[in-house]
Each structure stands twice: as structure tokens, then as C-alpha cells.
Amino acid sequence: MTYFPDQSYSDQAGYALDYFARLNDAVATLDPSSLTRAGEMIARVVGAGGSIFSCGNGGSAAIANHLVCDCLKGTRADTDIRPRVFSLSTTVELITAIGNDLGYEEVFSYQLESTGSAGDLLIAISSSGSSPNILKALRTARTCGMSTLALVGFDGGEAAVLADVALWVKAKNYGIVEDVHQSLMHIFAQFLRQACITDLNLLGQRKF
Secondary structure, eight states: OOBSOOSOOSSHHHHHHHHHHHHHHHHTTSOHHHHHHHHHHHHHHHHTTOEEEEEESTHHHHHHHHHHHIIIIITTTTBSOOOEEEETTSOHHHHHHHHHHHOGGGTTHHHHHHHOOTTOEEEEEESSSOOHHHHHHHHHHHHTTOEEEEEEOTTOTTHHHHSSEEEEOOOBOHHHHHHHHHHHHHHHHHHHHHHHBSOGGGTTSSOO
């Protein structure tokens, strides 16, 4: 893994072409067996009527919130499933109250203590894999009897070790890591929908 950019560029096109090349390289670092396990975890929780929680900071928070949109709206199209998906990053009032009174490390774990149950799933997103509130959430989820899936980048961090399954994007550029993580969110939702669609003739006829 090398950092990007590792040289100076004089034009936007050259930078873009190298960025996309590095993006392709980053996608190739994903472990196929971990992708399969992640899909099985999600399908198992949805099939059992459990809840999926997502969380992240900064750009990863946006990805966590986007998962809710894709899973609640996108996956229901032409299927009988009703996924229960919640982002722990979405309510600024609650996050700031917990952060102010208890510390920012608690903003996700505190919510899980009230809302998470055995058999649920936490999807924790952290490019560094080292954010204290992400690590605390993973530990709390395990205590609650939940399964855990971590989306990480850079050197993987402790999150890659704590999670039951880790999808590690081996790149050292936040934009590239987040681009792959966002793609994974789309893949989670779209794979679930196509696996549960009630009329195969409808595949490809409806946009996500």
C-alpha cells in the first residue's frame, strides 16, 4: 500500500485517471470470502426479523445513513422483505447530548445498549479502523450478543480484529476507501433485493 497522491499533478485529468486506477486496485484487495460472509450475515438478520445498525464518523456517517435509505426503500421493491435498518449516526440531538454528557466515545455504544438485541447486526464503518467510538460500539455489540461487520481501510486498525467479519480496503486515501465502502453499501442492498425478488422477470426493470 502506498499513499495517494504520491506525486504532484499539473492537470485534473491526469489526477483523475490515476485516482480511478488506485480505486480499482483498492477494490481488488477485498477478500471474496469475507464478502460472502457479510452477505450471509445480513440475509440471516433480515430473514430472522432482526435489526441492522450502522455507524460511522464524518464521511463514514454519511455512508451509514445511506445504508438506511437503500435497505428500507431499495430492497423492498418487488420483494416481500421488510428490513429493519437504523443508523446510529443520524440524530444530531442525541449524538451531541451523549457526547456532551458522557463523552464522544460513547455516542454509538450508548445507543446500542438501549436498542440492540441478541441476534442483531452492527455494521461499523471506519477508514482508519481506530476511532474510539467505533471500537467501543463493536465491543458493546458483542456484549449484547450481536454480530459485527466492520468496513475499514488503511492498516485495518483494531476494528478489523474486533469484528466478526471485516471488509478491509487496503488503500491509504480517504476518498478511495470511502468510495469502496459506499459501493459496498450499494452492493449489500442490491444483492439482498435480487436474492429476495418475487418475480425474476422484474430484475433490471426498476432502478435502485
